[in-house]
Amino acid sequence: MSNKYKILVIEDENNIRNFIETVLSANDYQTLSASTCEQGLLMYASHIPDLVMLDLGLPDRDGIEFIQNIRQTDTTPIIVLSARTGEKDKIEALDLGANDYITKPFGTGELLARVRATLRNNRPGSGSGSLPGEKFTLYDLTIDYDRRIVYMKDEEIKLTQTEYNILALLSYHTGKVMTYASIIKEIWGCSDDGSIKKLQVNMANIRKKLGSKPGDNQYIINELGVGYRMNEENL
Secondary structure (H helix, E strand, O other): OOOOOEEEEEOOOHHHHHHHHHHHHHOOOEEEEEOOHHHHHHHHHHHOOOEEEEEOOOOOOOHHHHHHHHHOOOOOOEEEEEOOOOHHHHHHHHHOOOOEEEEOOOOHHHHHHHHHHHHHHOOOOOOOOOOOOOEEEEOOEEEEOOOOEEEEOOEEEOOOHHHHHHHHHHHHOOOOOEEHHHHHHHHHOOOOOOHHHHHHHHHHHHHHHOOOOOOOOOOEEEEOOOEEEEOOOOO
């Protein structure tokens, strides 16, 4: 069983925790569980899981504290599972280092898809950046990192340098929500009062050049009020 991914589920509601464990076990994942933040930290230190699924509303401490604690030393992927739907909560968790954020209630299909994407994007060698000769492909979209050229159905798409940098950044982190702040920091290095608007204008141009219509999430998904996520073909 050593070939199984080990997933730690930190959730205080028994029915939700049991549901998650059942779904994961049925899909060949090894599960560990905890019902408090303190138990979660102890389980994490003892077993070093491949992925953590974390509720924020824990009885002893806020789940945000778990993220802060783990991110001091480790990059183990964390998926937040929370009933908190406010943009502020999502942004805080993601900016502090959570890899994804799923709002309760959620279905089996979404849960498993997010787990697959997070594990895939955090396997060794899949960090942000690209190897010589590497290309990104999603449906009709191809990004040639070496040549900094984008194609749609083998036809080159003319992007500005900033537009290319944004698209490439999202592709490096395919399947992961990137907050407005994290994108702005990577692309422009600093933020000002007009930064989000500037990002939104560039994103609108990118979508238009990729042939995306309003509401079309084939390539880039807009997490309203939070940020953007590059779609993944297997989601």
